[in-house]
Amino acid sequence: NAGVTQTPKFQVLKTGQSMTLQCAQDMNHNSMYWYRQDPGMGLRLIYYSASEGTTDKGEVPNGYNVSRLNKREFSLRLESAAPSQTSVYFCATSPGTYNVLTFGAGSRLTVL
Amino acid sequence: RKEVEQDPGPFNVPEGATVAFNCTYSNSASQSFFWYRQDCRKEPKLLMSVYSSGNEDGRFTAQLNRASQYISLLIRDSKLSDSATYLCVVNGELTFGGGTRLMVKP
Numbered sequence: 001n002a003g004v005t006q007t008p009k010f011q012v013l014k015t016g017q018s019m020t021l022q023c024a025q026d027m028n029h030n031s032m033y034w035y036r037q038d039p040g041m042g043l044r045l046i047y048y049s050a051s052e053g054t055t056d057k058g059e060v061p062n063g064y065n066v067s068r069l070n071k072r073e074f075s076l077r078l079e080s081a082a083p084s085q086t087s088v089y090f091c092a093t094s095p096g097t098y099n100v101l102t103f104g105a106g107s108r109l110t111v112l
Numbered sequence: 113r114k115e116v117e118q119d120p121g122p123f124n125v126p127e128g129a130t131v132a133f134n135c136t137y138s139n140s141a142s143q144s145f146f147w148y149r150q151d152c153r154k155e156p157k158l159l160m161s162v163y164s165s166g167n168e169d170g171r172f173t174a175q176l177n178r179a180s181q182y183i184s185l186l187i188r189d190s191k192l193s194d195s196a197t198y199l200c201v202v203n204g205e206l207t208f209g210g211g212t213r214l215m216v217k218p
Contacts, residue, residue: 041211043156043199045206100146101156101201103155106155
């Protein structure tokens with residue numbers, strides 16, 4: 001089925017460890033996004049890629065890096081995880097700017 | 113002031129009730145508006161887009177008031193299955209409200 005696939009679904013890290021969240025889409029969408037969602041809060045944009053080859057910071061980029069590997073894949077890297085990065089991370093895609101978003105199932109990250 | 117604000121609720125309503133949520137936004141140049149639904153521990157899913165003239169989809173009606181800078185979602189004849197968090201989104205993918213939690217009781 002067409003959609004957005006995130007890996008891993010769950011991850012526990014120790015403070016200072018690094019990891020990469022992977023996102024792949026087969027919807028042929030141009031734009032891809034990484035959000036985080038903390039308990040009782042809405043989604044906050046971390047980084048986005050309007051098209052292949054471009055990336056831009058969102059509302060909360062500190063502590064993260066991204067790579068738009070190709071049109072299908074957009075990864076989010078935590079270089080040195082901190083407890084404040086404990087959250088649920090969602091990848092999303094859209095055909096272009098101001099379009100409807102399609103989300104992945106989420107990745108639940110705990111940093112101890 | 114946040115760019116997009118919603119009453120977090122929860123709104124507790126009986127089955128069959130009509131309930132309405134508002135979402136205010138600060139950027140008067142905003143161009144696109146959406147309502148998403150999010151079930152517990154799941155990803156958000158599009159409920160409906162919001163058009164300038166207002167639009168309806170079954171029991172759901174969405175409206176935009178540009179003068180007062182808010183969008184609204186009206187749910188008629190509430191069902192148990194409507195229990196969820198409703199997120200408004202302004203300017204497509206960039207700005208989410210904090211969500212309004214709806215709980216429909218038997």
